[in-house]
Amino acid sequence: MKLVTAIIKPFKLDEVREALSAIGVQGITVTEVKGFGRQKGHTELYRGAEYVVDFLPKVKIEAAVKTEMLEPAIEAIEKAANTGKIGDGKIFVFDLERVIRIRTGETDAAAL
Amino acid sequence: MKRFLALILLAAGMAFAGATLAQDKAAPAADTPAATAPAAAAAPAEAPKPAEAKPAPTPNKGDVAWMLTSTALVLMMSVPALALFYGGMVRSKNALSMLMQVFVVFSLVTVLWCIYGYSLAFTEGNAYFGGFDRLFLKGTFDSAKGEFSMAATFSKNTPLYELVFVAFQATFAAITCCLILGAVAERMKFSAVIAFIVLWFTFAYAPVAHMVWFWMGPDAYTSAKVVDEMNGKAGLLWQWGALDFAGGTVVHINAGIAGLVGAYLAGKRIGYGKEALMPHNLTLTMIGAALLWTGWFGFNAGSALEANGIAGLAFMNTYLATACAVLSWILGEALFKGKPSMLGAASGAVAGLVAITPAAGNVGIPGAFVIGTAAGLVCLWGVNGLKKLLRVDDSLDVFGVHAIGGILGALLTGVFNDPSLGGPGFPSNWFEMKPGFESITAQVLTQAKAVGVTVLWSGVVAFVAFKLVDLVIGLRVPEEAEREGLDVTSHGEAAYRM
Numbered sequence: 001m002k003l004v005t006a007i008i009k010p011f012k013l014d015e016v017r018e019a020l021s022a023i024g025v026q027g028i029t030v031t032e033v034k035g036f037g038r039q040k041g042h043t044e045l046y047r048g049a050e051y052v053v054d055f056l057p058k059v060k061i062e063a064a065v066k067t068e069m070l071e072p073a074i075e076a077i078e079k080a081a082n083t084g085k086i087g088d089g090k091i092f093v094f095d096l097e098r099v100i101r102i103r104t105g106e107t108d109a110a111a112l
Numbered sequence: 113m114k115r116f117l118a119l120i121l122l123a124a125g126m127a128f129a130g131a132t133l134a135q136d137k138a139a140p141a142a143d144t145p146a147a148t149a150p151a152a153a154a155a156p157a158e159a160p161k162p163a164e165a166k167p168a169p170t171p172n173k174g175d176v177a178w179m180l181t182s183t184a185l186v187l188m189m190s191v192p193a194l195a196l197f198y199g200g201m202v203r204s205k206n207a208l209s210m211l212m213q214v215f216v217v218f219s220l221v222t223v224l225w226c227i228y229g230y231s232l233a234f235t236e237g238n239a240y241f242g243g244f245d246r247l248f249l250k251g252t253f254d255s256a257k258g259e260f261s262m263a264a265t266f267s268k269n270t271p272l273y274e275l276v277f278v279a280f281q282a283t284f285a286a287i288t289c290c291l292i293l294g295a296v297a298e299r300m301k302f303s304a305v306i307a308f309i310v311l312w313f314t315f316a317y318a319p320v321a322h323m324v325w326f327w328m329g330p331d332a333y334t335s336a337k338v339v340d341e342m343n344g345k346a347g348l349l350w351q352w353g354a355l356d357f358a359g360g361t362v363v364h365i366n367a368g369i370a371g372l373v374g375a376y377l378a379g380k381r382i383g384y385g386k387e388a389l390m391p392h393n394l395t396l397t398m399i400g401a402a403l404l405w406t407g408w409f410g411f412n413a414g415s416a417l418e419a420n421g422i423a424g425l426a427f428m429n430t431y432l433a434t435a436c437a438v439l440s441w442i443l444g445e446a447l448f449k450g451k452p453s454m455l456g457a458a459s460g461a462v463a464g465l466v467a468i469t470p471a472a473g474n475v476g477i478p479g480a481f482v483i484g485t486a487a488g489l490v491c492l493w494g495v496n497g498l499k500k501l502l503r504v505d506d507s508l509d510v511f512g513v514h515a516i517g518g519i520l521g522a523l524l525t526g527v528f529n530d531p532s533l534g535g536p537g538f539p540s541n542w543f544e545m546k547p548g549f550e551s552i553t554a555q556v557l558t559q560a561k562a563v564g565v566t567v568l569w570s571g572v573v574a575f576v577a578f579k580l581v582d583l584v585i586g587l588r589v590p591e592e593a594e595r596e597g598l599d600v601t602s603h604g605e606a607a608y609r610m
Contacts (some may be wrong), residue, residue, distance in 0.1 A: 048496040
């Protein structure tokens, strides 16, 4: 099992969710995050004072998938979140040791 | 802090006791006014004896209704409008403290006004201070006879219930004190704020209001002979002939200077110039600015004290100058900074409102166009170039907007009051009540002198008051508390729960 974490542009969230649902991913967790990468920040001006805003708003999605689902999932996210411009984000993949569904106590693949 | 609170409680207790005593005496005859009012109205019709004196003029009901409405509008300018305008501009960890300071200072000054402030500002005394005739508003309502005392307006035989005037002016005193809070936002101890306001209100607001606005009223000018005598009883700046329709000197310059002094003495906020001290919610600031604009109609048009043409003129000027200032401020931003901003539009509105305040009923429409447009540009410079020159952390630009806008408005009032520039002029002789106007140079000079006195008076009082408070209580919260935010450390609450 793998945990796929992707940082994407906020307005791409719906497209990515649809793409993942379409290939059978059962659930994702979404967090609003801020960060910096190659995409530069911007400046904000309040009356006389100018501030550089380094951290840009992004959305982080996390999806736990069976190993055989990994490649289709990565492909789906990559395709849906791509705009071709700087700041499209990154995908991180981790090994997932255990999964437990709290309601039933099912574990691992059955719990995904 | 505990001793300080105990003192406040003690003072409040005494005030309450005094008030209850007066109430007790008043109680038995409380229902007489209703009985006497119709009788008085009927009297002239049934008894046309030639020897009988003319009945005293009664207030016009339209005037009373308008003044009560105006008073409520000015209250709305402080809570919520000013609180929201300021609250949106501070960081979220200090938002509640900003709301709280405005709310409490407004209440505090209202109480002080009814105890001694009104008396100090609006009763006969010398050219600087009034007297103590109206402590606890004594004498405004005679419960035995069921009679209300009268205050003057700007027309002969047109009185207003004094209590209505007291309430209207109370809101002015209260909002002026609240304005100062923006300059020292995000760092002052709550107890220091309260103590400073008590001192500054007593020794700066009350005397300046007396100097600018106290006079004997038009009905006191019963003959040409008493003109000089009555003029001599008025406040100093009134005697000089300074024009201030709704409080350019009394409210805005007064508060702006006190704010500047406070910002210097309290020192810069931690991280000023290094960290991002950004407004946390410009939506609140826009709502606040918009409510200020609305409430300002009570402030300016209400300052006519009557529901008449001058009130209409003040209303239109207030409306128009503000719109001009919004446009000129954002135009200036777009030209010099690249982008027109919402905070700029809101600041422009306030700058225009401030500048048109002394002018409202004292200039014509051409004056409103020029004063409003100039205010947007000059105050934009006030919060940019001038602020950098001053090297001061005036958190919410109370000086740059209120003092600068107030001074601009006060001076331009001297220009556009000229009837040849569409202004109404002003009665130089209140017995004949003919409007006149000497010359622009002379009037601008008078206005400048009034500005100078206000700057000096407010500056000195604010300096002494801040120093005194610093010695006794200390102006600033500890560094750790400032980093954590005043919401939690001063009030044990947070504006927002995440």
